[in-house]
């Protein structure tokens with residue numbers, strides 16, 4: 321490189337406008353390179369499409385386009401093997417890539433930014449990145465749903481109490497409980513798909529804010545990049561971060577669901593409950609207490625949801641009140657998004673491994689589920705079937721529970737007050753057999769539910785294909 325080229329390559333893209341170089345301590349405050357370098361691959365892909373667009377519009381000669389494409393190939397290889405040298409003047413990944421392209425192809429490279437701004441470029445890169453990230457998260461999400469479904473299939477007739485207010489309510493099949501988490505994940509999958517759909521729109525060609533007088537074709541670059549559509553309005557294209565907010569919400573809700581599953585693992589694996597035995601490779605020990613086997617993985621999954629909520633509310637606060645169109649505030653979209661994707665992917669994988677390896681103490685669950693008081697609702701329903709208004713039936717059974725807690729066996733009281741047919745309802749497993757309403761936790765509806773979720777998961781797995789990976 322000549323000294324003139326070296327001097328030019330340490331300039332910012334906009335230094336012609338200012339008479340002094342940027343203050344040194346502002347660089348660290350303003351530059352986004354430390355985190356937007358994760359967009360490098362997408363920046364190169366976006367630039368390739370832009371070059372094709374410039375060629376298509378006659379703004380580059382075929383030779384110039386070839387030179388820039390060769391330089392982009394070289395930049396891509398340097399980035400891939402870690403040989404790309406960033407410069408202190410590289411404010412962001414867009415500057416870095418363009419600077420290096422211009423070093424490698426000085427004449428043609430200087431035309432790369434024709435009819436383009438970093439404003440449409442960064443939105444394009446981020447959308448390309450997010451499309452891939454959503455595909456990955458959606459895949460991991462279905463992985464966890466598959467592991468829970470496997471657990472539900474393997475659970476057979478294992479049963480445990482359903483809780484409300486963390487008080488024992490009614491017995492349900494373990495499969496029913498595991499499937500409850502599966503349906504939440506299925507809704508998450510829909511939300512991720514939906515977020516993907518609105519991410520899949522190309523902003524390239526919007527320029528800085530208002531488009532360009534040069535005859536480019538945004539539909540062409542959108543198709544080159546595999547986007548489903550192009551922007552409708554250039555002001556909106558460079559200022560819209562709804563797709564980031566939506567993705568963050570969908571991810572946050574996945575995280576909240578993970579935290580609820582995590583909490584159940586913590587609860588179930590406590591000695592007080594003892595329903596779940598943590599797999600050794602997903603448990604931790606204590607530095608001081610030799611007997612401890614701790615559910616740190618589930619606790620961290622539970623805790624990370626707090627961070628996700630922070631990332632979402634932080635971005636919404638950044639967007640609130642921003643005037644059209646691009647404002648540098650929008651640079652603050654990346655760190656929360658990158659972090660939430662990383663945390664959710666990690667959490668999904670951790671919980672998948674944990675649930676695959678977890679063993680259930682079926683006996684302990686069963687003895688909790690077979691607590692005769694958990695059949696109280698069945699007794700009230702038994703009376704209802706015999707014509708007693710439910711409110712009256714509820715009062716009669718509640719009185720029996722209270723009397724038996726004061727003294728005496730529940731079964732004896734039920735027998736003497738409600739007759740021998742009623743006592744049969746207190747037999748282990750009787751309640752589950754009788755619970756037949758659709759979507760309920762008894763054996764018959766859970767069998768159907770298993771089939772329905774299997775079909776749902778198969779169809780969602782097929783839909784993963786729709787998360788195109790063409791960038």
Ligand code: ARG
Nearest residue numbers: 352412438439442648650651
């Ligand atoms: N680093 C910037 C961002 O992330 C890129 C766009 C810069 N645009 C500008 N007009 N300064 O948003």
